[in-house]
Amino acid sequence: MSVRLPPLEFTECITDSPYFRENLHKHEKELENTNHQIKRLIKEVKELLDAANKLSQAQRSFAKCLEGFKFECIGSTQTDDERVICKSLEEFSRLINAIEDERGRMVRVQYNYNNLMPYNVPYLRFILYTVSGKPRQTPTIYRDIVCM
Numbered sequence: 001m002s003v004r005l006p007p008l009e010f011t012e013c014i015t016d017s018p019y020f021r022e023n024l025h026k027h028e029k030e031l032e033n034t035n036h037q038i039k040r041l042i043k044e045v046k047e048l049l050d051a052a053n054k055l056s057q058a059q060r061s062f063a064k065c066l067e068g069f070k071f072e073c074i075g076s077t078q079t080d081d082e083r084v085i086c087k088s089l090e091e092f093s094r095l096i097n098a099i100e101d102e103r104g105r106m107v108r109v110q111y112n113y114n115n116l117m118p119y120n121v122p123y124l125r126f127i128l129y130t131v132s133g134k135p136r137q138t139p140t141i142y143r144d145i146v147c148m
Helices: 010-015 018-067 080-116 121-131 140-146
Strands: none
Touching (some): 010 018
């Protein structure tokens, strides 16, 4: 559902009419709602990244169990089937660990990005350049990202 806001007219700003004030109030309310939604999205992303870390820990624990799985031999040696099963479980364990290594890299990149940037780059550019004009002092952590 999209919200249709009437445009803010410069001439009405000068006259400071009740219509303009009401219209301005609608715009401010919509900006507050949008800001709240963005903050909620950021919170959800952080929770998602935390859940991904917990999943990764559980997967690694499972892989460790698979890697350590051994049949107790009845007799002097393992059967061919037992050796094949053990090798298969070890290989599966290596694959799970490789997947978790990649997932870990991906989550680390996203986690670092979210800690550096509380908002996404287009939104930050909009706030820094459009709303407040070209900033005189861009915060250091944003300077490299915003000036891309």
